[in-house]
Amino acid sequence: MNHETIKIACSDCNMRELCMPVGLTDDELDRIDGIIGSRRKIKRGERVFHNGDRFTNLYAIRTGFFKTCITSEDGRDQVTGFQMAGEIIGLDGIVHDQHTCDAVALEDGEICAMPFAQIENLSREVNALQHHVHKIMSREIVREHGVMLLLGSMRAEERLAAFLLNLAQRLHARGFSQSELVLRMTREEIGSFLGLKLETISRTFSKFVDDGIVEVKQRHVHILNTDALQDIVNPK
Amino acid sequence: MNHETIKIACSDCNMRELCMPVGLTDDELDRIDGIIGSRRKIKRGERVFHNGDRFTNLYAIRTGFFKTCITSEDGRDQVTGFQMAGEIIGLDGIVHDQHTCDAVALEDGEICAMPFAQIENLSREVNALQHHVHKIMSREIVREHGVMLLLGSMRAEERLAAFLLNLAQRLHARGFSQSELVLRMTREEIGSFLGLKLETISRTFSKFVDDGIVEVKQRHVHILNTDALQDIVNPK
DNA sequence: CGGGACGTTGACGGTCGTCAAAATTAGTGG
DNA sequence: CCACTAATTTTGACGACCGTCAACGTCCCG
Secondary structure (H helix, E strand, O other): OOOOEEOOOHHHOOOHHHHOOOOOOHHHHHHHHHHOOEEEEEOOOOEEEOOOOEOOEEEEEEEOEEEEEEEOOOOOEEEEEEEEOOOEEOHHHOOOOEOOOEEEEOOOEEEEEEEHHHHHHHHOOOHHHHHHHHHHHHHHHHHHHHHHHHHHHOOHHHHHHHHHHHHHHHHHHOOOOOOEEEOOOOHHHHHHHHOOOHHHHHHHHHHHHHOOOEEEEOOEEEEOOHHHHHHHHOOO | OOOOEEOOOHHHOOOHHHHOOOOOOHHHHHHHHHHOOEEEEEOOOOEEEOOOOEOOEEEEEEEOEEEEEEEOOOOOEEEEEEEEOOOEEOHHHOOOOEOOOEEEEOOOEEEEEEEHHHHHHHHOOOHHHHHHHHHHHHHHHHHHHHHHHHHHHOOHHHHHHHHHHHHHHHHHHOOOOOOEEEOOOOHHHHHHHHOOOHHHHHHHHHHHHHOOOEEEEOOEEEEOOHHHHHHHHOOO
16 A cells, blocks of 8 residues: 555544534544544545445545446446545445445545444444434435436436536535636546537537537636526526 | 324334344344334325425335336426335435435335434444444445436437346345236336336337337236346347 | 226437547657 | 647537327226
8 A cells, every 4th residue: 555644633624514514512523533544645547446345434535526437247337426525435335345336536636534334333422423424325315316317307408507507516615616617527527427428518518608608618617607507407 | 194004013024134134133123113103004196205395204115116206496307216115215305304306106005104313313222223224325326326327328228128127136036026027107107217208118118029028018027038138238 | 988097109300329530638758 | 848649629420219299009997
């Protein structure tokens, strides 16, 4: 193991409001700090975990941008999500003590490894932590319902519009601009997530530009008309 | 409330291996019995819960066949899953104390309501229950990853073949035939789940019949060639 | 027996995938 | 810093797949 690891505390982490339950006592917070095993730097392209890896940790993203993807037997690939600071990855591994997807860094970043056995131990004593873990898993289930709606019933323009609005909203919640965003993934990865081919992503971007809804320079996207995007997602 | 409710015990339930962790002591099993609030009969078409309902219970299906579906603002509908005996529904409600989908019975059945607050209480003391709850949620996340792969990358024939194999396998695990199944849902509901229109479902069934892979009489499906279905899902 | 829900089939068109080529950018090593 | 190669993106032409619309058939239940 040549990963750089640093001992760190949630209490110092500016992502705490995103990862952690609110209203903890100092004592509870200290105890949660104790289960954060290590902070690990991840380089672009590096995998946090891989399909088939033994499951031991959940990972909280401190910085950076990640994707999770599954590969079917015959080599089909599906991006199941893009994750950013404050989000938790690895929940797929619990059921069979083994990860069923890959988590890959799309840019350099840092993650906190949290041994799941310790999370279970501590959540028996800290009710807020227990409920928080349940909420995180439930949130992921609800998020995936939304993706199923997108994949099952939306057309290409609707999918891309929904995708851009979702990204912008999540970045905004982290203090970034609501209208300026930098895509950390390729057109192919967007396409894989949205169930479309990269050419369709490219064409749809071009159409949005023609319609004056966004400006696109490479991976820099400037949303000029949020309402128009919203109307595309939810045609009245 | 005019729902018929019956006090019931997990220890008597023949679905126990499916709902419950294994290796519990008698004492632990008794305590889990204690949180099963009521057994409720559900008629075909009746809703177990509805989008917007306050979340208080998870529900274990004892008998019957159910669907869960979400509706978007503009009225789009997406079936997010079909559930049968031994499966748990309601996990979507945890994150916001409110259900975000509908659960509807596709045939008469019985469910066990399990107050989630009591599940949390007891799982602080019974480790096997705690871990079981985590596994159930993780299993649902992994299942949805599979649906995303299906919706994102498969063609109509592949989707329907995967759907039939999945149903047959789950029914087989419950002691039913591996090759004979009765669909409890309409073509439209299958289509909604698979991201296809009902006409496409009907046409694809017809094609499978022409190819000698299945026999279809209404909702009765006889799988004649499982390998052929498998080859459709996973073309080599 | 009649009405309504459900299912099947056909014709046609639109959306998006496929294939190909060119343009632009990023990455690498000299 | 520059040259060169690989990776990514854009755009076009064409066709396949599936959606839409319509008509008809079947089953179920009162």
